[in-house]
Amino acid sequence: MKKILLIEDDPLLIDIYRTKLETAGFTVAIVNDGEKALEAVGLENPDAVLLDIVLPKVDGWEILKGIKEKDNKIKVIVLSNLGQKEEVEKGFNLGAEKYLIKANFTPSDVVAEIEKLFI
Numbered sequence: 091m092k093k094i095l096l097i098e099d100d101p102l103l104i105d106i107y108r109t110k111l112e113t114a115g116f117t118v119a120i121v122n123d124g125e126k127a128l129e130a131v132g133l134e135n136p137d138a139v140l141l142d143i144v145l146p147k148v149d150g151w152e153i154l155k156g157i158k159e160k161d162n163k164i165k166v167i168v169l170s171n172l173g174q175k176e177e178v179e180k181g182f183n184l185g186a187e188k189y190l191i192k193a194n195f196t197p198s199d200v201v202a203e204i205e206k207l208f209i
């Protein structure tokens with residue numbers, strides 16, 4: 091069973107994604123605070139991370155950098171409201187596998203994108 095670490099601070103989105111991902115057969119770990127995110131990556135050893143960018147204390151860019159420095163094999167999918175071209179490019183430059191803009195992807199779409207990583 092693949093484990094997804096969800097790094098997200100919006101309680102509603104946490105609820106939705108936890109349910110959707112578990113229904114799809116993933117194990118889900120959650121962290122809602124940027125400061126705890128890197129520690130959680132070490133503890134949970136996830137197969138993939140679903141990463142918000144706008145987070146309390148430490149933003150998703152720093153977390154993405156830290157994950158990639160720690161273990162380049164962990165796949166990171168950015169899921170953010172930030173959708174400017176420069177932001178998307180920044181995500182890919184930092185090593186994101188995918189960059190999904192929240193307004194353009196339903197939760198089911200997002201889960202489908204995660205499933206594609208493991209085919």
Ligand SMILES: [Mg+2]
Pocket residue numbers: 098099100142143144145
């Ligand atoms: Mg956020």
